[in-house]
Amino acid sequence: MKKIFVKDYDEMSKKGYEIIKEVIETKEQPVISMTTGGSPRGLFKLFVEDIKNGLDISQTTIMNLDEYMGPKDAPYTVRTFMYENLYKLVEAKPKNIFLIDGEAQDTDKEIARYKAILDQYPRDVQLLGLGTNGHIGANEPGTPFDSTIFLAQHDESTIQSTMREYGIERVDAPTEMITLGFTEILAAEKVILLVSGKHKAEAVKALLEGEITPDCPATALRNCENAVVIIDEEAASLLEK
Numbered sequence: 001m002k003k004i005f006v007k008d009y010d011e012m013s014k015k016g017y018e019i020i021k022e023v024i025e026t027k028e029q030p031v032i033s034m035t036t037g038g039s040p041r042g043l044f045k046l047f048v049e050d051i052k053n054g055l056d057i058s059q060t061t062i063m064n065l066d067e068y069m070g071p072k073d074a075p076y077t078v079r080t081f082m083y084e085n086l087y088k089l090v091e092a093k094p095k096n097i098f099l100i101d102g103e104a105q106d107t108d109k110e111i112a113r114y115k116a117i118l119d120q121y122p123r124d125v126q127l128l129g130l131g132t133n134g135h136i137g138a139n140e141p142g143t144p145f146d147s148t149i150f151l152a153q154h155d156e157s158t159i160q161s162t163m164r165e166y167g168i169e170r171v172d173a174p175t176e177m178i179t180l181g182f183t184e185i186l187a188a189e190k191v192i193l194l195v196s197g198k199h200k201a202e203a204v205k206a207l208l209e210g211e212i213t214p215d216c217p218a219t220a221l222r223n224c225e226n227a228v229v230i231i232d233e234e235a236a237s238l239l240e241k
């Protein structure tokens with residue numbers, strides 16, 4: 001895993017976006033799998049600006065890493081995030097948009113449907129954020145490193161993070177997600193992990209200095225040549241100098 005240390009959130013967003021932009025500009029049929037949450041918001045802003053300024057996404061496939069189970073249009077869903085932070089803001093249309101259906105009644109069927117899409121569209125980039133408990137996607141602590149797309153139950157700390165991020169009550173907070181497993185995440189040609197802020201410092205320490213273990217899911221990336229973690233100063237503040 002390559003490590004890039006940056007000053008702050010803005011620099012992290014810029015560095016992460018540069019990698020995605022290069023892929024979009026150089027690949028004939030780029031496939032980008034996005035994440036949502038606070039970490040990638042700045043990167044999405046840069047992406048939107050560039051599309052408005054003429055970046056061609058007509059051959060790009062954009063898909064997502066995971067989706068909360070519940071009403072599609074709830075404020076916290078991946079679908080809502082993608083429309084609010086990208087699809088509604090630009091006129092240009094990507095070649096394909098793929099999203100997991102969080103309203104699916106038959107989750108096995110939905111998993112099979114999305115798995116077929118994953119098989120057909122190998123990812124050039126997988127973007128990730130880091131949970132305060134070290135999760136990536138909804139691969140929470142304890143998930144085996146050979147996981148494949150599955151219906152995951154959130155840890156309480158993840159539920160609390162979602163409540164804070166979207167200002168919702170416990171009763172309205174989603175508790176389950178369909179998520180890509182480590183297998184599909186690591187199959188991407190490039191895996192980019194964005195990490196910013198003091199609240200991520202413990203997780204960064206475990207990621208870079210702790211044991212490689214499912215107890216800290218992101219450590220699955222540590223021996224991967226295709227992974228890059230972009231860390232700002234606050235998130236790096238607990239690392240041994």
Ligand SMILES: O=P(O)(O)OC[C@H]1O[C@](O)(CO)[C@@H](O)[C@@H]1O
Nearest residue numbers: 035036037038039129130131158
């Ligand atoms: O980017 P944030 O909001 O800090 O969240 C980190 C991770 O936790 C989640 O918000 C919830 O699991 C993920 O979407 C994200 O990758």
